[in-house]
Amino acid sequence: MHYQIFFKMKTKYVCTLLSKRLMSSVSPSATQVQQPLNYVRGQRVDPSNQDKNERFSLISPATGEVIREVQSSGGNDIDQAVDISRKALKSWSQISAFERGKVLRKAAEIIRGRSEELARTEVLDTGKPIWEARYDIQGCADTIEYYGGLAVSHNGDFMKLDNGCFAYTVREPLGVVGGIGAWNYPFQMASWKSSPALACGNTMVFKPSPLTPLTAVMLAEIYKEAGLPDGCFNVIQGETTTGQLLSSHSGIDKMTFTGSVPTGSKIMEACAKDIKHVTLELGGKSPLIIFSDCQIDNAVKGAMLANFSNQGQVCSNGTRVFVERKIVDVFLEKLIARTKAMVIGNPNDENTTVGASINKQQAEIVLSYIKGAKQEGANVVYGGERIIPQDVSLKNGYYLSPCILSDCSDDMTVVKEEVFGAVMSVLTFDTEEEAVKRANNSEFGLAGGVFTRDLTRAHRVAGNMEVGSLYINNYNVYPVGVPFGGYKKSGLGRENGADTLDYYSQIKSVYVEMNDVDCPY
Numbered sequence: 001m002h003y004q005i006f007f008k009m010k011t012k013y014v015c016t017l018l019s020k021r022l023m024s025s026v027s028p029s030a031t032q033v034q035q036p037l038n039y040v041r042g043q044r045v046d047p048s049n050q051d052k053n054e055r056f057s058l059i060s061p062a063t064g065e066v067i068r069e070v071q072s073s074g075g076n077d078i079d080q081a082v083d084i085s086r087k088a089l090k091s092w093s094q095i096s097a098f099e100r101g102k103v104l105r106k107a108a109e110i111i112r113g114r115s116e117e118l119a120r121t122e123v124l125d126t127g128k129p130i131w132e133a134r135y136d137i138q139g140c141a142d143t144i145e146y147y148g149g150l151a152v153s154h155n156g157d158f159m160k161l162d163n164g165c166f167a168y169t170v171r172e173p174l175g176v177v178g179g180i181g182a183w184n185y186p187f188q189m190a191s192w193k194s195s196p197a198l199a200c201g202n203t204m205v206f207k208p209s210p211l212t213p214l215t216a217v218m219l220a221e222i223y224k225e226a227g228l229p230d231g232c233f234n235v236i237q238g239e240t241t242t243g244q245l246l247s248s249h250s251g252i253d254k255m256t257f258t259g260s261v262p263t264g265s266k267i268m269e270a271c272a273k274d275i276k277h278v279t280l281e282l283g284g285k286s287p288l289i290i291f292s293d294c295q296i297d298n299a300v301k302g303a304m305l306a307n308f309s310n311q312g313q314v315c316s317n318g319t320r321v322f323v324e325r326k327i328v329d330v331f332l333e334k335l336i337a338r339t340k341a342m343v344i345g346n347p348n349d350e351n352t353t354v355g356a357s358i359n360k361q362q363a364e365i366v367l368s369y370i371k372g373a374k375q376e377g378a379n380v381v382y383g384g385e386r387i388i389p390q391d392v393s394l395k396n397g398y399y400l401s402p403c404i405l406s407d408c409s410d411d412m413t414v415v416k417e418e419v420f421g422a423v424m425s426v427l428t429f430d431t432e433e434e435a436v437k438r439a440n441n442s443e444f445g446l447a448g449g450v451f452t453r454d455l456t457r458a459h460r461v462a463g464n465m466e467v468g469s470l471y472i473n474n475y476n477v478y479p480v481g482v483p484f485g486g487y488k489k490s491g492l493g494r495e496n497g498a499d500t501l502d503y504y505s506q507i508k509s510v511y512v513e514m515n516d517v518d519c520p521y
């Protein structure tokens with residue numbers, strides 16, 4: 001009890017500090033921090049104390065300060081959220097797709113109206129630059145609106161058969177969907193998973209990453225304001241144990257997960273027991289091939305987009321940059337010049353282009369990959385260091401300068417493994433065949449890119465790359481409606497496209513006999 005009073009006072013104090021130091025404009029996001037972060041049956045609630053669960057600290061990546069403590073949800077909380085979702089499913093799945101779509105379209109409108117508040121809260125959670133957060137939030141509004149529009153079109157088929165008989169198929173929801181997200185795009189993950197699920201008539205229990213718990217619950221409130229019945233979208237907070245309890249819960253019909261390959265594999269294993277449907281959006285080590293006939297400035301910009309957005313913490317990043325040998329020097333020269341101009345600092349400042357790493361642990365992992373790369377013979381031609389910004393309030397944040405490694409080879413650890421930080425490995429090649437073969441030599445297959453002015457070659461390379469998303473003459477763009485997901489160990493299923501609705505529904509076939517039954521018995 002004493003602890004709780006102390007905790008409330010401390011939270012209020014920290015929020016005041018944060019709102020003074022971090023919020024460069026009037027922002028209501030500090031109020032988000034103080035409220036309960038679970039959302040069940042249409043309201044914010046704290047987890048029950050029955051499970052005596054662990055707590056975890058929510059730390060601002062920008063300042064390194066503890067923003068608040070969060071109690072993990074336990075078995076009782078998950079039972080309750082799943083039970084409520086199951087009850088809500090009965091009516092939500094019976095509502096017409098048009099009405100479901102209307103709720104989603106209204107939610108998109110509310111998001112646009114609250115976009116600055118959402119973006120600032122996303123910055124508080126993630127440490128990403130404000131302009132990136134704004135971009136993410138706008139994209140989420142688009143996605144939710146898109147599925148709102150698509151809901152009515154997701155019907156079955158009609159099949160005319162012999163002698164007047166016919167059959168039809170009906171697309172039905174799967175039931176209660178469990179969602180688990182990673183920390184790099186928290187609002188996007190909640191939106192990309194919930195909007196197609198809800199459009200199909202499912203209900204959902206969503207667990208954000210414990211590093212970024214703030215915005216999923218805001219989405220839940222927005223859905224309610226848009227008319228979503230209570231219990232259709234629930235949020236529970238927690239770490240690994242909470243995720244395990246959710247993915248192994250017998251009341252869950254499908255799991256949709258974004259995160260690392262090892263966790264994805266565990267979730268798939270947990271789902272196997274009850275034969276649950278599963279969508280996995282996992283890690284990557286994507287290749288970007290730059291031919292000497294490219295428009296070089298565009299290729300340099302593309303390589304930066306493929307490596308340095310969101311402090312390099314992007315699953316689809318093209319971190320293996322294969323550059324045709326004859327242009328590698330000029331490529332590096334231009335790349336270094338542009339990278340030097342990036343502005344590292346307070347993510348809430350408008351001109352910042354590199355914000356804070358998500359936390360100390362992740363920053364140390366990135367630095368250790370760079371150290372290892374040097375030991376294995378790579379050359380750090382730019383960056384790769386911890387930067388302490390002049391603003392003293394940021395001194396405990398983990399700011400790293402984007403790193404460019406040259407003289408890399410395919411067998412280096414940094415070239416083989418996902419770093420999840422701003423570390424670009426530049427490799428050289430001589431022929432198209434060689435580049436494609438080396439690009440495909442990976443257990444991952446999330447994304448890839450090619451820069452060339454030769455369109456025939458571009459499409460040939462696109463056809464030969466073993467990846468789920470391929471960019472020709474650009475990188476890391478995700479227009480709504482274009483499916484996103486991985487080949488190989490990078491995942492199962494697709495998000496962000498019309499096909500996604502297939503992953504949140506099942507087909508019922510109905511055969512209709514129009515004649516007497518023809519029976520040999």
Ligand SMILES: NC(=O)c1ccc[n+]([C@@H]2O[C@H](COP(=O)([O-])OP(=O)(O)OC[C@H]3O[C@@H](n4cnc5c(N)ncnc54)[C@H](O)[C@@H]3O)[C@@H](O)[C@H]2O)c1
Nearest residue numbers: 181182183208209239240243244259260263281282283315
């Ligand atoms: N393909 C995509 O769309 C995509 C997008 C973003 C991030 N990612 C990947 O996510 C990873 C980084 O995110 P992360 O560090 O949060 O990943 P992570 O796998 O460590 O954690 C992801 C989520 O899973 C939960 N979790 C952890 N162990 C669990 C378990 N045993 N059972 C159930 N849930 C569990 C965590 O609490 C978190 O919410 C990178 O590999 C990145 O490539 C993929």
